[in-house]
């Protein structure tokens with residue numbers, strides 16, 4: 001499990017995260033939700049040691065983040081950042097191959113090649129394997145990057161908005177892959193999701209963040225309620241049910257065109273129905 | 274692909290044979306008498322090897338510096354590295370004129386490393402999106418350090434001495450016993466190849482590199498050592514050789530991408546071939562006189578570079 005204790009973070013003088021205490025369970029698909037600027041990416045980047053810890057402690061399966069060598073951590077967790085641009089001119093299969101680098105450091109074994117093949121397969125990248133990254137579409141590049149993260153084969157997978165650029169079919173397929181990893185191979189996934197219905201449909205555990213704090217956590221049924229979501233996003237939200245899980249609906253208020261942009265304090269001026 | 278490799282290899286071999294046969298003294302390779310052998314072993318072979326080593330090492334150093342700064346428009350000759358090496362060499366020459374050659378080389382390499390570090394520190398402060406600022410910063414830095422070298426040399430009446438490093442390089446002075454340090458540059462290029470995956474991962478960006486457990490500090494340091502040693506040895510043995518480290522990595526990346534483990538040998542062969550071809554042109558054009566290869570490359574290299582600029586790869 002990932003244990004986070006007393007984690008605070010500043011960028012310049014601005015406080016970004018406030019004393020976060022959080023335990024992320026092993027063997028679960030955890031969704032991190034919250035409005036823009038809530039601090040989701042910052043939290044994920046800190047856990048993934050992409051950003052130096054300023055205050056507090058993070059432990060991954062007993063490994064202390066601050067004192068464990070980065071190459072050891074690369075065997076424990078794989079991370080995909082939000083909107084990471086890869087400028088190298090690599091072929092899809094070569095990029096995915098680098099996902100195995102932490103295991104072989106330059107001398108791939110048959111097991112490594114197999115992991116790469118499986119990852120390519122899992123994201124439907126077979127036909128694109130010899131194409132250069134700068135010669136495929138945005139969603140295809142996103143899948144290639146995801147496949148690299150998968151190929152790394154770690155117990156933990158940390159993903160920041162992996163559904164970016166993906167169409168509906170590939171979004172569903174990705175969530176299904178993540179669920180398979182969790183339920184089939186006992187791996188653990190933490191993913192930031194904006195589309196709450198993907199969290200509703202697939203997540204075992206949901207963590208809601210706002211203003212650099214955790215405001216709610218638990219299974220979908222307790223977090224994805226009208227009350228919590230309306231407060232979280234400062235906009236009225238309706239929750240229905242579908243497939244015995246919450247289904248989140250929001251209205252588009254065409255009659256309110258020209259009204260001021262919603263802010264926290266303005267939100268209650270909008271009627272709920 | 275295999276056919277292309279074979280053709281390229283054959284071309285390099287032909288260039289090498291031509292280089293062994295062409296020079297101011299006319300020899301008959303078939304004669305194999307004492308005179309021919311002497312010219313061959315003392316002059317032609319050393320020169321050919323020097324050109325091949327220099328071209329290969331510079332092109333590989335180009336790949337390395339391009340992945341360190343993540344910008345395709347720089348080369349080891351536009352990062353202030355060569356001028357810094359000259360500054361270091363000038364400093365030892367003034368302070369310890371009797372120092373053995375290897376001390377001078379180490380001083381030149383250390384100075385080159387400091388210059389490269391300065392360049393990287395400047396690049397880190399530039400806005401990421403302005404890709405063209407990186408080569409401009411490199412040219413300005415090279416210009417400043419070059420002026421410092423010239424000024425100090427002028428003060429000490431050493432202008433002629435430094436001119437051989439700062440002016441366009443040439444191989445006409447290469448004979449046995451005066452080029453062997455270039456093997457060290459070749460070794461540095463080999464070292465870069467052995468760490469090719471690390472440089473390739475570094476080019477993927479800090480986030481991805483950290484995610485894969487690569488500590489970029491170590492790779493950066495290794496890369497700076499390679500670039501500095503190559504530049505220092507080339508500048509001090511044959512002078513500034515422009516464009517090879519810039520255009521060859523670009524052409525190879527267009528064709529086969531940035532999987533450096535596969536591409537570095539091709540880059541090395543390409544650099545060796547380009548430099549040897551230019552050196553041969555310089556030897557043939559006004560035979561028996563020579564045009565410095567640096568001058569030929571100034572023309573050929575800038576034409577290739579312009580072509581690269583105007584024919585960007587898909588999506589740049």
Ligand SMILES: Nc1ncnc2c1ncn2[C@@H]1O[C@H](COP(=O)(O)OP(=O)(O)OP(=O)(O)O)[C@@H](O)[C@H]1O
Pocket residue numbers: 011014016034035036037038039040041042043082
């Ligand atoms: N480099 C930076 N400099 C200054 N402030 C920053 C920087 N990066 C992020 N922030 C601020 O930190 C806060 C948290 O940002 P973060 O990226 O973690 O949000 P997020 O929850 O991931 O948002 P999003 O859903 O938009 O991705 C925001 O208020 C943001 O403005």
Ligand SMILES: [Mg+2]
Pocket residue numbers: 040041042082160
């Ligand atoms: Mg974010």
